[in-house]
Structures are given as structure tokens and as C-alpha cells.
Amino acid sequence: MKDVSFNVVRNExxxxxxxxxxxxxxxxxxxxxxxxxxxYVLLKKQYPSFRFRDAFRVPLVEQLFNGITPFQSGxxxxxxxxxxQSGIDVGRATSKMLMKFVVYQSIIVVCFVISLITQFHYLAxxxxxxxxxxxxxxxxHFFVIAGLxxxxxxxxxxxxxxxxxxxxxxxxxxxxxxxxxxxxxxKKIDTFYHESLSLRDDPLMLVKISLLTLGxxxxxxxxxxxxxxxxxVTDIDPLMVVGMHILIVMIISLFPLPGxxxxxxxxxxxxxxxxxxxxxxxxxxxxxxxxxxYYLGMFxxxxxxAVKPHRIKDNE
Numbered sequence: 001m002k003d004v005s006f007n008v009v010r011n012e013x014x015x016x017x018x019x020x021x022x023x024x025x026x027x028x029x030x031x032x033x034x035x036x037x038x039x040y041v042l043l044k045k046q047y048p049s050f051r052f053r054d055a056f057r058v059p060l061v062e063q064l065f066n067g068i069t070p071f072q073s074g075x076x077x078x079x080x081x082x083x084x085q086s087g088i089d090v091g092r093a094t095s096k097m098l099m100k101f102v103v104y105q106s107i108i109v110v111c112f113v114i115s116l117i118t119q120f121h122y123l124a125x126x127x128x129x130x131x132x133x134x135x136x137x138x139x140x141h142f143f144v145i146a147g148l149x150x151x152x153x154x155x156x157x158x159x160x161x162x163x164x165x166x167x168x169x170x171x172x173x174x175x176x177x178x179x180x181x182x183x184x185x186x187k188k189i190d191t192f193y194h195e196s197l198s199l200r201d202d203p204l205m206l207v208k209i210s211l212l213t214l215g216x217x218x219x220x221x222x223x224x225x226x227x228x229x230x231x232x233v234t235d236i237d238p239l240m241v242v243g244m245h246i247l248i249v250m251i252i253s254l255f256p257l258p259g260x261x262x263x264x265x266x267x268x269x270x271x272x273x274x275x276x277x278x279x280x281x282x283x284x285x286x287x288x289x290x291x292x293x294y295y296l297g298m299f300x301x302x303x304x305x306a307v308k309p310h311r312i313k314d315n316e
Contacts, residue, residue: 001283008280017230021288024226028292031219032300035059038212039079041205042096043088047312050086054309058082064301067294070256076101082304087311098192100209102152105145107213111221111246112138119243133263137250151189152196159189220293221245224272227288231281244271259294 001009036056043050061082065074076097083093116138150158162185170178225241251267252260268286276282 004280004283009284012231012280012284015232017232020226020230024223024230024288024292025296027219027223027226028296031216032056032059032063032297034212034216034219038100038209038216039083039096041208041212042100043083043092046092047088049310049312050088051310054086057304057307057309060297060301060304062301063297064305067298067301068258070258071253082309085311086309098196100213102145102148102196103206103209103213105141105148107210107217109138109141109145111214111217112141112250115243115246119240119247122240122244133251133254133267134247137254140253141250148192148196151192152200155189155193159186162189218242221249223292224268224285224289227285227292228272228275230288231276231285233275233281236275241275247271264290264294 033056036052036059039058040050040052040055043055058079061078062075065078066072068074079097080090080093083097084090116134147158150161163182166178166181166185169181221242222238222245224245225236225238228236228241248264248267248271252264255261255263257263265286268289269282272285273282276285
């Protein structure tokens with residue numbers, strides 16, 4: 001912002017189309033509501049007294065801990081913590097959140113592949129460094145989902161593969177250390193395999209969760225389009241904006257600082273400068289985007305964390 005006049009930015013704020021900006025905020029809220037609906041659908045059958053308000057609390061707490069931890073590593077444990085506060089059994093909570101995670105990762109990879117095919121030529125021409133980050137991010141997400149699917153459908157081979165990579169520990173470490181790592185890996189693989197059976201054995205639930213997850217991501221990915229409309233940029237292709245946002249989200253996941261700090265702002269300003277000619281509009285768009293997609297979720301997460309959830313009945 002050092003090269004942008006504050007008065008110019010202030011005038012841009014005054015000139016905003018506020019209804020479109022409100023739609024952007026609403027899209028983020030709807031995305032979180034759909035994620036809450038996913039949690040609700042996964043647990044309502046086993047826990048009839050589980051309320052949607054408490055299910056909605058789970059993704060909000062996840063947003064907070066995703067935002068304050070490197071690589072968004074705190075989100076998954078935070079979801080389990082929120083469910084345990086509602087009285088959900090730890091084993092069942094882990095199973096359902098793993099099901100949610102597998103579906104989420106799968107849909108992300110599918111969306112990314114489509115975006116990569118249709119938009120990568122533009123990104124590669126725009127900034128070569130970012131294109132390398134995008135490819136690297138894709139492989140990380142791809143191997144995560146491939147590893148999870150291998151455990152679900154090819155458990156014996158997965159164990160052999162893990163044992164193979166543990167051989168250096170056996171060669172140079174103490175036998176007790178190797179035995180401890182081997183037992184830990186075996187336990188985790190077996191646990192995930194047995195918990196994933198609920199995902200494999202309920203195809204209707206899988207389809208329902210997949211459609212909800214797709215809807216959740218669509219509302220999230222379309223937010224920059226509404227920000228551009230609020231800045232009175234109308235001659236834009238919404239599919240291109242959505243595709244660019246998908247690629248940016250993939251880049252953010254590679255930066256170790258909480259919220260992808262630095263990488264998020266840099267990639268957004270570089271890519272979306274194509275749609276915004278004036279530097280003041282680029283700066284304002286970036287700030288609005290971070291407020292909606294990052295800080296809003298963290299603020300709502302702090303509120304949700306302070307709200308005491310309703311505990312389900314002990315006999316459920």
C-alpha cells in the first residue's frame with residue numbers, strides 16, 4: 001500500500017457497490033452453513049438430539065484454528081474438540097470427520113484438475129513462479145487423497161509401503177524405536193481402515209456429502225467475483241474468476257505461516273491485477289477478499305468457541 005494514496009482508497013470504498021459486497025459476505029456464510037449441514041447429516045442419525053446450531057459451531061471453530069496454525073494443521077483437531085464438547089463419542093467423531101475430510105479432499109482435487117486444465121495456461125503466462133507452486137500444491141493434495149484411498153481399499157499394500165519407508169529407522173536406529181514406529185503406523189492404518197468402512201458401505205450418504213461439499217466450495221470460490229462486481233468491474237468471466245481463485249487457494253496451502261500470510265496477498269494481487277487496472281482497486285480487492293475469506297471465519301470462530309454447546313443425551 002506504500003505506493004497507493006489513502007485518499008484514493010477511501011474514495012474507492014465510498015464508490016463501492018455495497019449490495020454486491022454484501023453478497024460476497026453472504027456467500028461465505030452460506031459456505032459455512034453448508035459445512036455445518038455436512039456435520040449435521042453425518043451425525044444426526046446416530047445422535048437424534050444433536051442440534052444444527054452445534055453442528056454449525058464445528059466449522060466455525062475449525063476456521064479459527066485453521067487461521068492461527070501453520071498449514072491449517074489445527075482445523076481437524078479443533079473439529080474433534082468441538083464435537084467432544086457436544087458429547088459425541090471420540091471414536092465416532094473421528095470416523096465422521098475422517099469421512100468428511102476424504103470427501104472434501106476428493107472434491108478439491110476434482111475442482112483443481114478442472115481449473116488447472118482450463119486456466120493454467122493463463123497462470124503460466126502471468127507468473128512462472130506461481131505456476132510451479134500450483135503444480136507442487138496439486139501433487140501434495142493428490143498424494144494425500146491417494147494415500148487415504150489406498151488405506152481404504154488396499155490396506156495390506158499400504159502397510160508394506162509404510163514398512164519399506166521405515167527401513168532406515170531399522171538400519172540405523174534402535175530396535176525398540178523401530179518397533180514403536182511400526183506399531184504406531186500399523187495402529188493408525190488399521191484405525192482409519194475400520195473407520196472408513198462406514199464411508200464405503202453407505203453410498204447414498206457418500207453422494208449426499210459429496211454434493212453438499214461441492215456446494216460449499218462453489219459458494220466459497222465465487223466470492224472474488226462478487227468483490228470485483230462491488231468494485232464496478234463488470235466485463236469479467238465468472239468462470240475465469242472462480243478458476244483463478246481455486247488456483248490461489250492451492251497456492252496458499254503451501255505457505256507455512258498461518259493463513260498463508262504473504263503468499264495469499266501476493267498471489268491474489270498478481271493474478272487479479274489483470275481484472276483491476278488501478279493499484280488502489282487491487283489493494284482494496286485484496287483487503288476485502290481477506291476480510292471475507294479469512295478474518296470473518298476467524299472472528300465467527302472466536303464467538304463460536306465462547307458459546308457453550310448443548311450436550312447430547314447420555315443414552316444415545
